[in-house]
Amino acid sequence: MKKIKISIKDLHKSFGKKQILKGVNLEIEQGKSLVVIGGSGTGKSVLIKCIQGLLTPDSGSILIDGEETVGVDEQKREDLHDKMGMLFQGGALFDSLTVWQNVAFALLQNKGLSKKEAKEKAIDVLRQVGLAPDVADSYPSEISGGMQKRVGLARAIATNPEIIFFDEPTTGLDPIMADVINELIVESAKKLGATTFTITHDMASVRKIADKVAMLYKGEIIWQGSVAEMDKTDNAYVKQFINGCSNGPIKVEI
Amino acid sequence: MIIEKIEKFLRTLGKPLVKFTYGIGELSLFVSRAIYNCVTPPFYFKLLNRQFIDIGFYSLPVVALTTVFAGMVIALQSYTGFSQYGAESMVANVVLIAVTRELAPVFCGLMVAGRIGSAMAAEIGTMRVTEQIDALTTLSTNPFKYLITPRVIAGVLMLPILVVIGDILGIFGGYIIGVYKLDFNSANYIHATLQYLVASDVYCGIAKGAVFGFIITLMGCYNGYKSRGGAQGVGEATTNAVVSSSILILIFNYIITEVFFTE
Numbered sequence: 001m002k003k004i005k006i007s008i009k010d011l012h013k014s015f016g017k018k019q020i021l022k023g024v025n026l027e028i029e030q031g032k033s034l035v036v037i038g039g040s041g042t043g044k045s046v047l048i049k050c051i052q053g054l055l056t057p058d059s060g061s062i063l064i065d066g067e068e069t070v071g072v073d074e075q076k077r078e079d080l081h082d083k084m085g086m087l088f089q090g091g092a093l094f095d096s097l098t099v100w101q102n103v104a105f106a107l108l109q110n111k112g113l114s115k116k117e118a119k120e121k122a123i124d125v126l127r128q129v130g131l132a133p134d135v136a137d138s139y140p141s142e143i144s145g146g147m148q149k150r151v152g153l154a155r156a157i158a159t160n161p162e163i164i165f166f167d168e169p170t171t172g173l174d175p176i177m178a179d180v181i182n183e184l185i186v187e188s189a190k191k192l193g194a195t196t197f198t199i200t201h202d203m204a205s206v207r208k209i210a211d212k213v214a215m216l217y218k219g220e221i222i223w224q225g226s227v228a229e230m231d232k233t234d235n236a237y238v239k240q241f242i243n244g245c246s247n248g249p250i251k252v253e254i
Numbered sequence: 255m256i257i258e259k260i261e262k263f264l265r266t267l268g269k270p271l272v273k274f275t276y277g278i279g280e281l282s283l284f285v286s287r288a289i290y291n292c293v294t295p296p297f298y299f300k301l302l303n304r305q306f307i308d309i310g311f312y313s314l315p316v317v318a319l320t321t322v323f324a325g326m327v328i329a330l331q332s333y334t335g336f337s338q339y340g341a342e343s344m345v346a347n348v349v350l351i352a353v354t355r356e357l358a359p360v361f362c363g364l365m366v367a368g369r370i371g372s373a374m375a376a377e378i379g380t381m382r383v384t385e386q387i388d389a390l391t392t393l394s395t396n397p398f399k400y401l402i403t404p405r406v407i408a409g410v411l412m413l414p415i416l417v418v419i420g421d422i423l424g425i426f427g428g429y430i431i432g433v434y435k436l437d438f439n440s441a442n443y444i445h446a447t448l449q450y451l452v453a454s455d456v457y458c459g460i461a462k463g464a465v466f467g468f469i470i471t472l473m474g475c476y477n478g479y480k481s482r483g484g485a486q487g488v489g490e491a492t493t494n495a496v497v498s499s500s501i502l503i504l505i506f507n508y509i510i511t512e513v514f515f516t517e
Contacts, residue, residue: 054388074396081394092385106393155393 004066005030005163005195006051011060013046020046021057022219028212033189033196035206037241038216039250044199045089047216048165051197052086053077064163082110085156085194086165091148093140093155099126100136103154111159125154128191129184146177150184157188164189166198170205182208203242206230215241217250284476291396291403298404305408308373309467313366313416320361321353321420325427328352333436345436346446349428354455355511358420362413363466363503367496371474374405375495378478379488387479402475406468413467414460421459458514465510466503473499 004027011024020043028034038044049055051062053069062069069080093102101108103125104118113121123133129150140148149169156164169185170178182205189196198209206213207227214224215238223235230238240248332348378401381387390397425447432438474495481491 049388052388052392054391078394078396081392084392086389086392088385088389090384092389094381094386094389105395110394 002029004028005032005064006197007063007066008047008051009061009063011047011050011062012058013043013050013055014058020219021050023060024216024219024221026214026221026224028195028197030195031193032211033186033198033209034212034214035198035200035210036214036216037201037203037206038199039201039241042216043219044216045167048167048197048199052084052165053080078110082106082159083162084165085159085161085163087149087152087156087167087169089167089171091140091152093148093151095140098137098139099131099143099151102140102151103136103158105155106159122154122158125158126151128157128188129154130180146173146181149173149177149181153181153184153188157192157194160192162192162194164192164194164196166196166200166209168200168202169198170200170202175204178202178205179208185209201241203244280480281476284479285472287398288402288406288472288475291398292407296399298400301400301404302408305404306412309366309370309405309408309471310412310415313362313369313412314419316365316369317362317416317420318423320365321358321424322427324357324361325349325353325424325429326431328357328424329428329431329436333432342436342438343446345432345438346428346443347450349432350425350447350450351455353424353428354421354459355515356507358424359417359459359462359466360503360507362416362420362463363470363507364500366409366413366416366466367470367473367499367503370409371470371495371499372492374471374474375478375481375491376488378402378475379481379491382479382481383484383487402479405471405475409467409471410464411467413470414463417459417463418456421456454514458510461514462507462510465506469502469506470499473502 006026006028008024008026011021012019013021024043024047026034026036036044036047046055050057051064051069053072057070060070064080064083069077072080093099094105097105100119100122103122104113107113107118107121108115119136123136126133126136131147131150131154135143135147135151140151143151153169166185169181173181185196185198186209188194196209198205200206210227212224213227213230214221215235216222217237223233223238225233230242233239236249240250328349329345332345332352333342336342336344336348378387381401387397387401390400429440429443429447432443433440477491477495477498478488481487
């Protein structure tokens, strides 16, 4: 039997009167890649933030390695974050720090590495994501969007995390750069043996990354399966989404 | 029909009240969290050092200019008043009291609020809307300790020093006007100033400085930390930080004066 890395049970979250998540159930096996698809505003980002502990769910449970993570104290949460890495949608690089300081941030702050060791490690990780050592001393605002994504990825994998989260990793990139980033994601996840959790609405990205696809619609998981199953499914919602039609059961709320 | 109208009326009344109460609660939680984090490890000394320089050193020019001119104008105005009663000799005393008790602390506070409070709200607000604060959390770093604690500590420690410098420069401003414009004897003016110099006035100014430093950094961080919704949200946070800290500075200035000088 495969080991379950993350298990989400009956997760609810609302903001004011607006219900965002209405009972999400989801499981990810260790070392596998799960991609959650869904339109804008279906609660994908809220789901990822709940798992990360950036938002506290109203009810439900999130087990990581079989341990409950909802409502744990600050110290335990920091230990959990040591196991995780995250690539943010906008990169979320610290603009007051140079590229290498960004990549080595966790190593410098928490792992107690010396400046020299940390910089060497940072340059090494930058090389893994295809960046030359000379960008290490530039600031995030001085490099292109594609390079920022790579730096974000480098920062996410620098601590050798067990779980990596990707929040719309290809948004805002041209199709070729998007493909490069997708390949890097697959490659680095395989190298670390990490479990990955991606949210996206880019179908090219889904086909490249996913071992398992789940579709979130109106705060619930309405379908899950492999990429091959996704192409053959009769589910009208999934069909409409992957083909990108405006006609179908999903109505765009304006 | 009529019940509906009453309900609507009560709701419009209650909404701001609930919002206000909620805001006070949120701020109180923020304050207690900030204080708690100021006294518990880990400490980021490098960041603290940067804030010392930002708040202390780079505020010197604005503090110097405002306090010198404040001292000058007080000398001029009190002379026009006192000369009507032949009490010109009181000018040095009035300048001394006005500067050490009120002008230096209040001007330092207001100038630093404009300079530092706004910058803090803008920087932390931008970090919030670009998810950099979330990124700190996911990198196992407590954003409170990393961003807010160094700023609050630096503010509380640096403002009193700025106030003392403002005291000296404000009195110096009064001296310049007294001696070069109003033709006081230089030695007499200095003698009068030293004669009336009271330690408790200076201490009061220093205490005010520390409180104002806390208010400025706290309002800057609080408004930045809770800002939402892109550029507009950050702009709002910056305005709120400066306006709220300026108002609070004047209110607390009165309260501290009341505590120190009424028997």
